[in-house]
Amino acid sequence: MTDSSDWTINWHRNGVQVKNSDPNVTFSAENSILMITEASNTHSGNYSCKGQHKSKSFSTQDSNSLSITVNENKLKPTLSRQPNYNKMFPGETVTFTCRVDIASGWEFLWYHNENEIAASNTDTYMIKAITLSNSGQYHCKAKRGPFYTEKSDPMSLQVSANDPISTISKNPAFDPMYVGEKVTFTCSVDVDSDWKYQWYKDGEELPSSTEKTLIKTLRLSDMGNYSCIATRGATSTAPSEEMLQVYAIPQPFLKPETPWLDVFPTEGVKLSCEMDSSSGWKYIWSKDKQRVEADDTVSFGQDGATLSILSASAKHKGNYTCEGHLQDRSVSSSPSFELSLTVYEKRPKPVMTQDPNDKKVYAGETLSFECKVEISSGWEYHWYKDNTTLQVSGSSFKISSASSSNNGNYMCMAKRDKSMYHTEHSDGQNLQISEIPVPSLKLETPWLDVFPTERVNFSCGMEDNWIYTWYKDGKPIHADGTVSTYSDGATLNITSAAISHSGQYSCSGKLNSKTRSVTSHTSPGVTLSVYDTKPKLTLMQNPDYDVMYTEDSVFFSCHINVSSGWEYLWYKNGAQLSQSGNSHNISLQTKDTGSYTCQARRGTDTVFLSDQSQQVVLDVKERPQAKIILLTGWSEVFSTDSLVLQCAVQDSQDTWNYTWSKETEQINQLPSERHTVTPQNDPDQSLYTCQGIRAGRPSYSKHSDSFKTKNLLLKRRVLLSISGCLFFGLIAVLLGCIALRFFRKPGVTLL
CATH class of the missing domain: 2.60.40.10 (Immunoglobulins)
Structure with a gap:
């Protein structure tokens, strides 16, 4: 408290004043500090204090409360370990954690086999690389000041003297195995868990194989020596190995045992099937992809290795194949090559x-x-x-x-x-x-008169499959940097035309066959003209005034003097405009001032651009503004009931005539600088505008801002009304004074 010399402090626990009768409770001078020397459960509660003035009978409000809890039972910390493996190996890291869930400010003591460990007093104890000497029982306890908790329950740490051992098992355990079979390798470690696995084949790490099991659907490239290493922290097992033999499933070999594969009815036929591999194969026979079953004329040898037909008939003809199946395994070979057995039943046809x-x-x-x-x-x-x-x-x-x-x-x-x-x-x-046809020559691009660098495509066509030769002015054309043909020559492409490409073009065809020599006649000629320069554009302006004004319209037209198919591009100050077509119409604003050009182009895949036209410079100035001036002054407001308006063009030294409009409708009168508004010609008191006109340029001005006569006439009427009221008021006061003088009774004099 401030000025505490005039105050003494009273302490309360759970609303009851604390007395100094408790030997474990003491107070400082003026009772400003309460000290509990040896806490017990009776000291638990909510503590607060308030000041009592020493000389006056009043006190302060209670302070904020502070809760103190004194636990009756002695605390016992909880000990945990991470990782909590049953058995650990030298070099691994282990961390013990000691926790007291009540209160704070604890310091921790650590013990190994009942011997205190010289470690920091934090709640964790880490052994970064354990050894055999770290095996044993661990516990902890906590202290705060003079108070100590009980010891935690002990926790055992077992450090193995032997390295962990990993083993590999293979399922199924067949040897060899065949392509397409599925095999599962399992890597097992004899102790605990949390192992990470890495698989190797022929000593090379398999990067995507880090699980305990390695499952493969076998290919030939999977044959080799497989091993695995299990790792947990700094501990690794020695590699364990397993050899895997993988073979391609052999294809059975089918051959006839009798001399003929085209026979007549009643002849006998015998076929055999064998595998060039290990034993244990059984064979299945098919005819035209349908399984063959034994009957009164068809029989099989041991394991189905042979098929015998005792008496051939038409039903036995077809394509025979055999397949091998490995007993007790899901391994089947592909079908053998077919042997076709023919049994004639009718007259042959050449x-x-x-x-x-x-x-x-x-x-x-x-x-x-x-x-x-x-x-x-x-x-x-x-x-x-x-x-x-x-x-x-x-x-x-x-x-x-x-x-x-x-x-x-x-x-x-x-x-x-x-x-x-x-x-x-x-x-x-x-x-x-x-008869040999005559080829048809066509122009595939739009024009036969082109300009330098333009593209020209011709096509030559006939029915069937022909290879074409091209001619210009009767001489064969050879491909170069600008002339090319496709593989069959059906098209002739000139990628960049030049004067040298001018001439008459024709084509002929040769049948596309290595064994046939057929050549057509030459097609009729088509003449190609190539100009020596790019076309010239003409840009025209209408009207062609040097200076234009806002609200004017200007019309640009762009013309090219030769050929056709042109599209036009427009530019202002070098930047392309969105306008298209050979004309450009503008309703002018000042921002339209600039230098205008145009350019022509044609073509789609390959675009030809002309040079830009000459520049046309457009200078756009703001159209002058008309303004209405009220000529009737306030001094004339009592002597007239009309208003005189005057129109003038701002910032202009030219001579102007003026037209007047009322409510946007032009007033039918001769052009005049002034216009008079009277109650007779404007009873509704309307909006007026004016505009300047002249014979020169600009021929007209902008309309003036609207001028409203109603407000002025209203003000005039208000002034007249006020002046009238003042006048008649003065007359009334004067008459009242005269009347009072004549009609007031004479006063009485008292003696």
Whole structure:
């Protein structure tokens, strides 16, 4: 308290004054300090104090309260350990933590096997690299001043003298294993947990494999020696190894055991299937991808290694394959290569082919036909045209320099001379000889008159597959830095035209075939003109005044003198405008002052730009402002009921005439500098504006601001009303005084 010499302090616990009868409670001078020398449960409570004046009978309010809790029972700290492994290894780090959940300000004492440890008095005790000597029982206790807690419950630390051991197991344990099988390696450590694992193959770390298990769906590249190392802090196990043999699943080999794979009914057939690998394989047979089952004519050898057909029939023909399956494992081979078994059941039909094998054969070409029976051997061939026998022998015949006389339907038939067994006739082949077409040359870009650097594309086309040659003025064109063609030459591209590219272009075609030599006639010519310079643009202004004024309109037009297809670009002071088209119309503001140019362009993929036009400089000035002036003065307000308005153009030395408008409607009168407003011509007291006009430029001014006559006339009427009231008031006062003088009674004199 301030000025505490006049005060004494009273102390209260739970609202009851504390007396000095308690031997464990003492007070300082003036009772400003209360001291408890040996606290007990009776001293618990809420303490407060207040001042009592020594000479006057009043006291202060209670101070804020302070709560003190004295625990009856002696405290016992809680000891924990991190990490809390049952068994630890030399070099690992361990941290003990001692906690007292009540109060604060504690200092901690640490014990190992009942011996106090020389450690800091904090609540944690860390051993950064434990050794065997750190094994044993640990506990702690806390103190605060002279007070000590009980010891914590002991906690055991076991440090192993032996390194941890990791082992690898493989499931399944087959050796070898095959591609596609799944294998799981497991790395196990004989003690505790929280191990981190790293897997290795052939001594090389597997970066993404850090789990306890390593699962793989096997590939050939997975064969090798696998090992793992388990790590926990600074402790690592010695590597444990496991060898994995991985083989590709072999493909079975299918072969015929009888001489023929094309047989006739009742003949026997035997096929065998074998694997070039370990034993334990069983075989499954398929025909045309359908599983073959044993019946009265089909049987299998041991483990299905052979398939026997006792008496062949049409149902046995097809493509045979076999597959190997490893017993007790989900390992299956891919199917073997197919063996096709043919069982004839009807007369064969020869196949006739044409070379070149095209529907369209051109006049002058050489072509040949070939007839072939796909089964068996010993055949002689006979040829027919339009059902008439041709005097041709052998399996083929040739037509040199074909013409329309060779048009017709061709077919063949085969016979075996010993049995005189003959086939059916082949399918007919209709031969039609066509004339060589003339190519069509087209311009793919829009213009045949172009400018330097513009792009030009031609196309040359015919039906079917042709390779094209290009000519300019009758001479073959060769590709260079600006002229190119695609692989078949169907298009000719001039990427940057020059004068040298002017001329007549034509093309011819050659059939795209390694075995056929057919060349077309040359197409009609197309003439390309290339100008020697870029086109010139003309920019015109209308009207073409040197100085323009705001609210004026100006029209720019941009023209180019040659060719077509132009788009126009507009610029102001060098910056491109959004305007397009060959004209640009502007309703002028002062910000439109500047230098204007235009430019032309055309093309899409490759854009050609002309040079910019000459500059047209536009100077835009602010249009002068008209202003209304009231000529009627306040001194005239009592002598007239009309207002005279005058119009003038600000900051202008030119001679102007003026027009007047009332409520935006022009007043029908001769142009005049002045306008008079009277109650007769404006009973509604309207808004007035004026505008200057003249024969020169600018021909008109801006309208003046609106001028309202109602406020002025109202003020005039108010002044007239006030003056009238004053006048009649004075008359009334004068008349009253005269009346009072005449009608007041004479006074009485008392003696």
